[in-house]
Amino acid sequence: MFNNFYYACIVIIFGDNQSYKLYMNFEFTEEQLMIKQAAHDFAETELKPGVIERDEHQKFPAEQIKKLGELGFLGMMVSPQYGGSGLDAVSYVLVMEELSKIDASASVVVSVNNSLVCYGLEKYCNEEQKQKYLVPLAKGEQIGAFCLSEPEAGSDATSQHTTAIDMGDYYLLNGTKNWITNGGNASTYLVIAQTDAAKGHKGINALIVERGMEGFTVGPKENKLGIRGSDTHSLMFSDVKVPKANRIGEDGFGFKFAMKTLEGGRIGIAAQALGIAAGAYELAVKYAKERQTFGKPIAQHQAIQFKLADMATEIEAARLLCLKAAWLKDHGQDYAQAASMAKLFASEVAMKTTVEAVQVHGGYGFVKEYHVERLMRDAKITQIYEGTSEIQKIVISREILK
Ligand SMILES: Cc1cc2nc3c(=O)[nH]c(=O)nc-3n(C[C@H](O)[C@H](O)[C@H](O)COP(=O)(O)OP(=O)(O)OC[C@H]3O[C@@H](n4cnc5c(N)ncnc54)[C@H](O)[C@@H]3O)c2cc1C
Numbered sequence: 001m002f003n004n005f006y007y008a009c010i011v012i013i014f015g016d017n018q019s020y021k022l023y024m025n026f027e028f029t030e031e032q033l034m035i036k037q038a039a040h041d042f043a044e045t046e047l048k049p050g051v052i053e054r055d056e057h058q059k060f061p062a063e064q065i066k067k068l069g070e071l072g073f074l075g076m077m078v079s080p081q082y083g084g085s086g087l088d089a090v091s092y093v094l095v096m097e098e099l100s101k102i103d104a105s106a107s108v109v110v111s112v113n114n115s116l117v118c119y120g121l122e123k124y125c126n127e128e129q130k131q132k133y134l135v136p137l138a139k140g141e142q143i144g145a146f147c148l149s150e151p152e153a154g155s156d157a158t159s160q161h162t163t164a165i166d167m168g169d170y171y172l173l174n175g176t177k178n179w180i181t182n183g184g185n186a187s188t189y190l191v192i193a194q195t196d197a198a199k200g201h202k203g204i205n206a207l208i209v210e211r212g213m214e215g216f217t218v219g220p221k222e223n224k225l226g227i228r229g230s231d232t233h234s235l236m237f238s239d240v241k242v243p244k245a246n247r248i249g250e251d252g253f254g255f256k257f258a259m260k261t262l263e264g265g266r267i268g269i270a271a272q273a274l275g276i277a278a279g280a281y282e283l284a285v286k287y288a289k290e291r292q293t294f295g296k297p298i299a300q301h302q303a304i305q306f307k308l309a310d311m312a313t314e315i316e317a318a319r320l321l322c323l324k325a326a327w328l329k330d331h332g333q334d335y336a337q338a339a340s341m342a343k344l345f346a347s348e349v350a351m352k353t354t355v356e357a358v359q360v361h362g363g364y365g366f367v368k369e370y371h372v373e374r375l376m377r378d379a380k381i382t383q384i385y386e387g388t389s390e391i392q393k394i395v396i397s398r399e400i401l402k
Pocket of ligand 1: 112145146147148149151152153154155156178179180181182224227232381384385386387388389390391
């Protein structure tokens with residue numbers, strides 16, 4: 001769909017009596033198209049076989065993630081200097097869409113490792129931390145986890161109950177993190193915790209915690225509605241001694257670190273939602289051409305045609321929002337609002353499209369072999385994690401009104 005396709009968009013921003021133009025040319029480069037094709041091929045040959053069984057048995061796609069790491073998909077945007085592929089955020093969107101068409105449980109690992117873990121480490125860590133933690137993660141030799149949510153703190157991330165008490169050379173970490181993607185398979189965990197409650201969100205730190213540190217235990221795997229192949233756990237910290245050298249940035253930088261990192265993460269999840277929608281749409285088009293009722297393919301009934309037309313239109317709009325957010329990021333522009341808009345819209349499109357794709361399949365849509373019921377279950381999480389749809393609206397309205 002992208003090949004030889006040219007997008008052009010002029011964004012005119014008016015403000016403070018100034019107006020300026022930002023010209024966006026979304027003609028993809030040869031490199032971007034090659035990466036997209038590679039992700040497409042990987043999804044078809046490596047992810048599709050076994051995707052139904054992995055979902056059914058909640059099996060983490062360990063072999064597939066290892067291969068994705070070897071191919072450079074786990075540190076896509078990290079500079080080659082630190083073992084990454086040095087690609088742009090537009091390529092990342094293209095890859096996330098292709099992988100998510102087939103297996104959103106695998107693509108969430110790619111998203112978390114790239115945008116919540118590697119991005120934060122490369123942007124905000126010192127050289128020593130980068131060499132020690134970023135390099136193996138960017139090379140895909142290890143995977144990472146981002147640990148902000150708690151039993152009592154999801155949307156309201158400022159009310160952290162996990163504490164990191166300053167003990168001089170180290171922080172004493174205590175508390176519980178909830179819903180942590182890659183929780184059971186990660187080696188490196190970026191943990192957000194409150195050091196000085198009196199300072200509110202300015203008293204929060206981000207610490208790099210290693211698997212195996214004394215007092216750190218991983219809870220049982222969550223039994224989920226969707227993205228069942230992904231690995232979601234609670235984590236418990238009981239008097240874990242985390243060296244001061246493992247703090248990211250200055251004292252009190254942790255909350256800002258988490259919010260800035262999530263801005264980029266939302267591009268990844270928006271593209272995941274886009275891919276889930278696009279995957280369901282492609283299956284619906286194929287099925288509509290094959291399935292006959294009343295002497296003709298259901299694609300010849302206008303009710304079905306209109307569903308496909310709505311799906312195609314909304315998916316294209318979601319794609320443009322994802323690419324715009326990525327383009328802004330690649331060009332050093334503020335992308336917070338664009339990332340939230342992309343996530344809000346793409347996740348709503350994913351939910352709506354997958355429900356309609358099941359409908360197009362009739363009874364066959366309700367059973368596992370046809371894939372669309374899984375995509376419908378997987379779509380739901382994109383409206384919840386990395387900021388619910390309601391939280392995206394708060395972010396967008398805050399940006400509009402500031
Ligand atoms: C499968 C899965 C994987 C996850 N992975 C991670 C991870 O890797 N790392 C991590 O840190 N977290 C992760 N999360 C946690 C996820 O980010 C949170 O679940 C999410 O932010 C919502 O928080 P909550 O569940 O506490 O819901 P709550 O914050 O309790 O929200 C409940 C409802 O109230 C709404 N609401 C809350 N506040 C407001 C408001 N001010 N205005 C309007 N509506 C509001 C919400 O939108 C939601 O509908 C994951 C969650 C799941 C399910």
